[in-house]
Amino acid sequence: MIKRRNFLKAGLLSSVIFLASQEKIFAATTTLHTLECMQRDLLYDAKVMPTYEQINPNKYILIIFNHSRISDEEKEYLKNGATWLNEEAMEMYKTSYVSLDSEKRQRVLISFSSHNWGSDYIYKILSYMMESMLGDPIYGGNKNGSGWDFVGHIGGQPSPKEAYL
Amino acid sequence: MYDICIVGSGAGGSPIAYELANAGYRVVVLEKGKYYHEEDIDKDEIAVSRRDKFTPTLKDEFHIVNGERGWNFWNGSLVGGSSNLMSGYFHRMKPNDFKLLSTYGKIDGANIVDWAISYDELEPYYDKVEKVIGVSGEVKQHKFLEPRSSKKFPYPKLAETKVTTWFDKACKNLNIEFFPTPRAILSTPALDRNTCAYSNFCGSYACATGAKSSARAALLQKCDAKVIPEAFVYKMDSDAKRVTAVHYYDAKKNSYTIKAKIFVLSAQAIESSRLLLNSKNKYFKNGLANNSGQVGKNLIFSAGGVGEGRFDVKDLTPGLFFNRSIQEYEYEKDGKKYKGGTTDFLYEHANIISRAIKEFYDAKGNILWGKELQDKMKKSLTSTKVLTFEVFNDWLPTDKCNVEADAKLKDKYGVNVASINLYSHPHDIKVGEHLAKQGEKVLREMGARDISVNISSSPPPNLVAGGCRFGDDATSSVLDKNCKAHELDNLYVTDASFMPTGGSVPYTWTIYANSFRVADVILKELS
Ligand SMILES: Cc1cc2nc3c(=O)[nH]c(=O)nc-3n(C[C@H](O)[C@H](O)[C@H](O)COP(=O)(O)OP(=O)(O)OC[C@H]3O[C@@H](n4cnc5c(N)ncnc54)[C@H](O)[C@@H]3O)c2cc1C
Ligand code: SF4
Numbered sequence: 151m152i153k154r155r156n157f158l159k160a161g162l163l164s165s166v167i168f169l170a171s172q173e174k175i176f177a178a179t180t181t182l183h184t185l186e187c188m189q190r191d192l193l194y195d196a197k198v199m200p201t202y203e204q205i206n207p208n209k210y211i212l213i214i215f216n217h218s219r220i221s222d223e224e225k226e227y228l229k230n231g232a233t234w235l236n237e238e239a240m241e242m243y244k245t246s247y248v249s250l251d252s253e254k255r256q257r258v259l260i261s262f263s264s265h266n267w268g269s270d271y272i273y274k275i276l277s278y279m280m281e282s283m284l285g286d287p288i289y290g291g292n293k294n295g296s297g298w299d300f301v302g303h304i305g306g307q308p309s310p311k312e313a314y315l
Numbered sequence: 316m317y318d319i320c321i322v323g324s325g326a327g328g329s330p331i332a333y334e335l336a337n338a339g340y341r342v343v344v345l346e347k348g349k350y351y352h353e354e355d356i357d358k359d360e361i362a363v364s365r366r367d368k369f370t371p372t373l374k375d376e377f378h379i380v381n382g383e384r385g386w387n388f389w390n391g392s393l394v395g396g397s398s399n400l401m402s403g404y405f406h407r408m409k410p411n412d413f414k415l416l417s418t419y420g421k422i423d424g425a426n427i428v429d430w431a432i433s434y435d436e437l438e439p440y441y442d443k444v445e446k447v448i449g450v451s452g453e454v455k456q457h458k459f460l461e462p463r464s465s466k467k468f469p470y471p472k473l474a475e476t477k478v479t480t481w482f483d484k485a486c487k488n489l490n491i492e493f494f495p496t497p498r499a500i501l502s503t504p505a506l507d508r509n510t511c512a513y514s515n516f517c518g519s520y521a522c523a524t525g526a527k528s529s530a531r532a533a534l535l536q537k538c539d540a541k542v543i544p545e546a547f548v549y550k551m552d553s554d555a556k557r558v559t560a561v562h563y564y565d566a567k568k569n570s571y572t573i574k575a576k577i578f579v580l581s582a583q584a585i586e587s588s589r590l591l592l593n594s595k596n597k598y599f600k601n602g603l604a605n606n607s608g609q610v611g612k613n614l615i616f617s618a619g620g621v622g623e624g625r626f627d628v629k630d631l632t633p634g635l636f637f638n639r640s641i642q643e644y645e646y647e648k649d650g651k652k653y654k655g656g657t658t659d660f661l662y663e664h665a666n667i668i669s670r671a672i673k674e675f676y677d678a679k680g681n682i683l684w685g686k687e688l689q690d691k692m693k694k695s696l697t698s699t700k701v702l703t704f705e706v707f708n709d710w711l712p713t714d715k716c717n718v719e720a721d722a723k724l725k726d727k728y729g730v731n732v733a734s735i736n737l738y739s740h741p742h743d744i745k746v747g748e749h750l751a752k753q754g755e756k757v758l759r760e761m762g763a764r765d766i767s768v769n770i771s772s773s774p775p776p777n778l779v780a781g782g783c784r785f786g787d788d789a790t791s792s793v794l795d796k797n798c799k800a801h802e803l804d805n806l807y808v809t810d811a812s813f814m815p816t817g818g819s820v821p822y823t824w825t826i827y828a829n830s831f832r833v834a835d836v837i838l839k840e841l842s
Contacts, residue, residue, distance in 0.1 A: 194685035198693060219366045221374060259684070269682045273675055276684060280671045285361040301696040303667045304633055306358025306516040308523050314362030 167233050167246075179246040184232040185211055185275070187248045191255050192276055200283055200296040209290045210282035217315060231271035238262045288313050317343045318841065320561060320575035321540075322548045322590070324348075325396020326826045327581030327810030329530035332540035333447075334834035340841065342540035343573060345563050348392035350544040351399070353532070356523040358516040364666050369393050369400060369521070375727040378585070379734040384724075388735065388776040390583065393521070394544050395531025397583070397777060398823060402518030403499035403527055404659050405450050406707075406820035407441045407828075409461050409644055410434035411654070415709070415816050419654050425711035425740050426613055428815050431785050431796035432832075438464055440828035445469055448827055449506055449528040452497030459644035460494075473502045473511060476635040478628065478702070482660060485760035486641070491753065496638040496659055499528035499823070508532060513634030515665045530827075546571070549730045551578065551594040551603055551806075558603070558806045564728055577837060581810040581830070584614065585718050588782035588812065589733040592720040602720070604783075604800035609793045611718040614735070615781040615817045616774035618743035619656065619706030622754050623663065624763025628700045637661050637702065643753055644819065653746060656708030656819030658754045663701035670696060702763065704754040706747050706770065707778075708819045711740040718782055739772035780811035780822055797836045798829070809833050 167179050189207040193199070214220055215228070239247040239258045247258060262268035282291030284298065286309055292298065298305055319335050321328040324346035336342040348369070362368040370389035380386040391397035411418045413430040421427065442464050444450060451470035454463065472495045486493045500517075504510045511526040525532045535542055546563040553559055558578040563571055580587050588611040592602035602610055643655040663670065674692045677683055683691060710716075715738035720731045747770040758766050786792030789801035798813045800806040809830045811822050818825065 192684040192688075196686045196689035199689040217366070219368075219372055221372075263682050272682050272684065276675060276682075276688075277668075277672055280668050281361055281365055284667045284671055285365075286359055288359075289361060298667070301667060301671065301692065303665075303696070304515070306360065306520070306665070307512075307514060308357045310357040310359035310362065314359060314366060314368055 167236055179236060179248050181229050181232040182208065182211075183248050184236060184246075185228075187255065188232070188235060188259075188275060189279060191252070191259055192272070192279065194252075194256055199300050200293070204291070204293040204296040205279060205283040206291040206293065207279045207282045211278055213289065213313070213315065214278055227271075228274070231274065234267065234271065235259075235262055238268070286310050286313075317341045317573065317575040319343070319577045319579060319837070320345065320573050321579040321581060322551075322561060323396065323580070323582035323587070323810065324394050324530060324535060324542060325391075325581060325583060325810065326398045326530050326823050327396075327583070327830055328579055329395070329398075329534040330827055330830035331579050331581075331807075331809060331834045331837065332542075333534040333538045334831065334838060335841075336538040336540040338838055342538075343575070344535065344540050344542045345546040345548050345561065345573065346394050346396075346542060346544050347547040348394060348396075348544060350394040350542065351521060352536075353523055353525055356521045358514060358520055358523075360516075360666050360668055363520055365668060377724075377726065377732055379721050379724060379732060381735070381737055388585065390777045393531075394542055395529045395535060398529040399521040399527070399531060400519050401499070401527075401529070401777075401823060402661070403823075404640075404661075404821055405452075405497045405499045405824045406640070406657055407461050408434070408437075408818035408820060408825050409459060411645070412816065412818035413437075415654065419652065422711060422740070422742055425713055425742065427711060428784075428786065428791075430815060431787055431792075434461065437825070437828050437832060438462065440831045441824060443831050444824055444827045447506075447831075448499065448533040449501045449508070450497050450499050450824070451502040453495045455494040457492040457494055457642065459642045468497065470502045470505060473498055473500060473636050473638060474513065475638055476662075478626070478700075479637060479639055481761050482637075482639050482757065485757050489756060489760055491641055491757065493639055493641045496640040498636070498638065501526040501528070506533065507537070513636075515634040518664060519666075547728055548582070548590060549593070549728055551580075551590065553594075553596060553598060553603055553803060553806075555598045556804050558803055568728065577805045577807070577841070579833075579837075580806065580808045580812075583810050584779040584782045584812045585733050585735060587808055587810055588614075588718045589720055589731075591783070593731055599802070604793055604802050604806060606802055607790055607793065609784065609791065611782050612714075613712035613781045613784055613815065614716045614718050614779070615710045615712050615814070616739075616776075617778035617817060617821060618708045618710040618739060618772075619747045620751065620768070620770035621703055621705050622751055622758065622766065622768035623701050623703040624758035624761070624766040625695075625699050625701050626761070626763055627698060633665065641753060641757070643750060646749065648749070653749070654709060654819065655746060656706060656750050658704050658706050658750055660702060660704045660754070660757075663703050667696070702758065702761075704751075704758070706750045706754065707821060708743065708746045708750060709817055710743055710774070712781060712816060713738055713740055737774060739774070744770060744772060778817075778821055780814040780817050783808045783812035784815040785813040786815065798833045799836075807833055807837065
């Protein structure tokens with residue numbers, strides 16, 4: 151029962167993004183995979199702040215995609231942004247974002263960020279990463295208070311007994 | 316049949332519940348939000364500040380603002396209302412605020428009037444709020460200190476961060492009078508409640524200790540009024556002279572009816588007008604108590620804005636308060652006397668996620684990530700502190716700022732939503748800008764860098780009043796001087812709707828005080 155529920159949750163994000171040009175399919179990837187890759191890339195060369203594993207942003211974005219208080223428009227926007235990032239990669243390197251090496255992905259991100267919509271999308275993904283890094287550890291990120299340690303923050307007391315979903 | 320039925324459990328409704336229930340009357344309070352007790356309360360930034368746990372989702376319930384959907388005008392839907400979430404910066408209005416028209420004269424395009432009561436009539440109730448609800452502070456003489464019947468606050472001022480000494484020195488150098496900001500927070504255990512724990516998460520968060528003087532902790536939990544949470548009142552019935560019943564939906568949209576001798580409406584300014592406008596019947600074709608066409612008119616907010624400056628400091632004990640205010644309540648410019656206002660100084664909110672998000676851009680407005688973002692965040696979040704100030708001045712009432720019931724759009728209950736028309740008189744900005752200069756001067760003298768000021772015409776949705784003005788003239792006001800509807804014998808409106816002008820301070824002390832005043836009127840009537 152629980153497994154099926156998790157599968158359904160992931161389903162929304164594991165649908166395939168096809169990248170085509172003149173009806174030829176060049177690449178296929180998923181929203182979740184693209185977001186995971188992007189989230190890692192947004193921590194590029196950041197060796198002092200918490201690691202990807204400590205922030206756990208991909209688990210957190212699943213919470214967001216299933217959150218009762220996140221609007222359908224927002225969820226759609228998060229999905230669309232992953233497609234736009236792949237389209238940027240396609241335009242520059244004729245392949246999906248995830249199949250590029252790290253340096254090329256950074257170049258894609260730089261180019262992507264030069265458009266208002268690209269910069270806004272990065273802002274959005276980073277915002278959710280900050281929620282995961284600096285929110286209460288009960289949400290699955292901020293492992294052992296690593297995010298709070300990084301910025302010298304003391305979490306509010308009483309801390310929540312359960313995540314607000 | 317109840318003696319009193321109160322719609323909305325915030326600062327406007329709860330003093331009536333407290334007084335009447337403690338006098339032995341049967342009181343019921345209908346509140347659309349949930350009931351959170353101290354043990355349910357936590358400091359979860361994601362839930363409270365990022366997911367807006369205490370307000371409805373905009374998909375379910377919304378406002379139309381200047382014709383558009385998508386604005387969030389909700390403040391706090393829970394037992395005790397927004398007073399749970401307030402920061403509790405408490406100021407009384409000044410005697411001149413009660414006679415703005417006769418003191419400062421007419422301003423073109425603004426519907427300024429004198430109040431139907433004077434400061435002296437409200438003063439005993441301001442005093443009562445200090446004692447019964449709990450206001451801590453220290454009386455410090457200054458030019459605009461209002462007359463007080465008690466020499467001292469009943470509770471001493473809260474503990475302060477040592478950075479306040481920089482502030483005090485700067486003000487002395489500049490010859491600016493200042494005082495410790497009174498706060499609706501207990502600084503000692505009293506009133507069968509705990510003292511403040513300096514949790515560092517106060518404004519926007521409910522209080523887990525009971526020290527914050529919310530309507531819930533201070534009043535509803537201290538009386539036997541029956542509180543029905545998750546009860547959304549959608550209609551009031553009346554005959555020609557009296558309200559006869561209210562109808563509410565529970566969480567599952569089952570409808571219930573409550574009958575009472577007296578009804579008190581206190582759903583916060585916008586929602587109170589909306590409920591009256593949506594409660595049409597053959598006696599009141601334009602909405603309850605609205606044959607004058609005044610319901611929803613002259614909506615006001617607190618005008619002003621904010622400023623901030625950054626300091627290089629590390630060794631700060633989190634949680635201690637800054638608590639400093641200056642009041643330039645009146646000033647002269649080009650030979651003319653102007654009504655001024657209040658500036659409160661406070662630390663930037665402790666919310667770490669929103670503070671981190673503020674670091675996302677470089678000076679040129681480019682988005683940062685990776686090492687660059689890491690370094691910027693580390694530097695500004697660990698070695699600097701932002702001191703902010705908030706300016707409060709009059710938002711002049713005008714014909715262009717009001718609330719209506721939208722003709723078509725409905726919320727999840729199937730009830731027409733409120734449609735708000737926003738307009739800020741140009742005079743408001745002029746005064747705000749004048750006041751902000753002093754705030755800026757103080758920050759500069761303190762040695763702040765990156766100082767910025769933003770005085771604007773955008774309204775703070777949490778500081779809203781008007782819509783059902785009180786007054787002696789039934790053609791230009793909805794309520795009489797006791798906040799009873801001119802046209803109905805048993806309907807009172809006791810949130811900030813009654814206020815024809817707002818004063819140059821946040822409203823809640825005045826809302827509480829006025830509600831205690833009306834409670835006395837109702838008590839007299841019932842006895
Ligand atoms: C974050 C924040 C900080 C603040 N800081 C300060 C401050 O420092 N100083 C200050 O003076 N003020 C402050 N305020 C403002 C203060 O909270 C309000 O002025 C005050 O609480 C308003 O009281 P009220 O009774 O009019 O409305 P509310 O407290 O909003 O109460 C109205 C209640 O009615 C309920 N309701 C609405 N419609 C219906 C319906 N149809 N049926 C049943 N129930 C209904 C609502 O859910 C709500 O609980 C702050 C507010 C917020 C949100
Ligand atoms: S304990 Fe003090 S600081 Fe914390 S919420 Fe309550 S009143 Fe505010």
